[in-house]
Amino acid sequence: MECPNCHQNASRVIDSRPSDENRAIRRRRECENCGFRFTTFERVETAPLLVIKNDGTREPFNRKKILHGVMAAGQKRPITSEQFEHLVDDVENKVRKLGVSEITSKKIGDFVMEDLANIDDVAYIRFASIYREFKDMSSFMKTMEDMMAKRGKENN
Numbered sequence: 001m002e003c004p005n006c007h008q009n010a011s012r013v014i015d016s017r018p019s020d021e022n023r024a025i026r027r028r029r030e031c032e033n034c035g036f037r038f039t040t041f042e043r044v045e046t047a048p049l050l051v052i053k054n055d056g057t058r059e060p061f062n063r064k065k066i067l068h069g070v071m072a073a074g075q076k077r078p079i080t081s082e083q084f085e086h087l088v089d090d091v092e093n094k095v096r097k098l099g100v101s102e103i104t105s106k107k108i109g110d111f112v113m114e115d116l117a118n119i120d121d122v123a124y125i126r127f128a129s130i131y132r133e134f135k136d137m138s139s140f141m142k143t144m145e146d147m148m149a150k151r152g153k154e155n156n
């Protein structure tokens with residue numbers, strides 16, 4: 001490991017302990033050249049999760065996209081931002097638990113609907129009615145936003 005101070009590759013580990021609830025190893029290192037001390041972390045590398053869209057193309061799993069989708073569906077409903085965040089956490093956990101490297105956007109939509117049904121009927125119906133037609137988060141999102149923008153104008 002290169003020393004961040006003198007850039008010599010001559011550090012040694014002087015202390016090693018579990019960190020982040022055993023999800024990482026924290027190592028204290030000392031440069032044998034200049035004596036500078038620094039810390040490194042060792043973690044399991046998680047493979048990037050890819051979402052297969054309806055047209056067969058793939059994109060990286062994106063929490064924000066799901067969050068925006070459910071927030072659009074839950075617009076003007078009594079749902080807190082914590083509830084939205086928890087929903088997305090739960091969906092992400094379910095996806096990660098499958099242990100796959102690729103998942104269809106339809107499957108993610110199914111997880112979202114499962115959770116949304118427990119939170120708010122109206123948001124669930126909004127999400128489900130549009131999502132079932134598209135089966136694709138990206139085009140769904142676009143339609144949802146257009147629809148909400150239109151409704152917003154009608155209400156004003």
Ligand SMILES: [Zn+2]
Nearest residue numbers: 003006031034
């Ligand atoms: Zn050094």
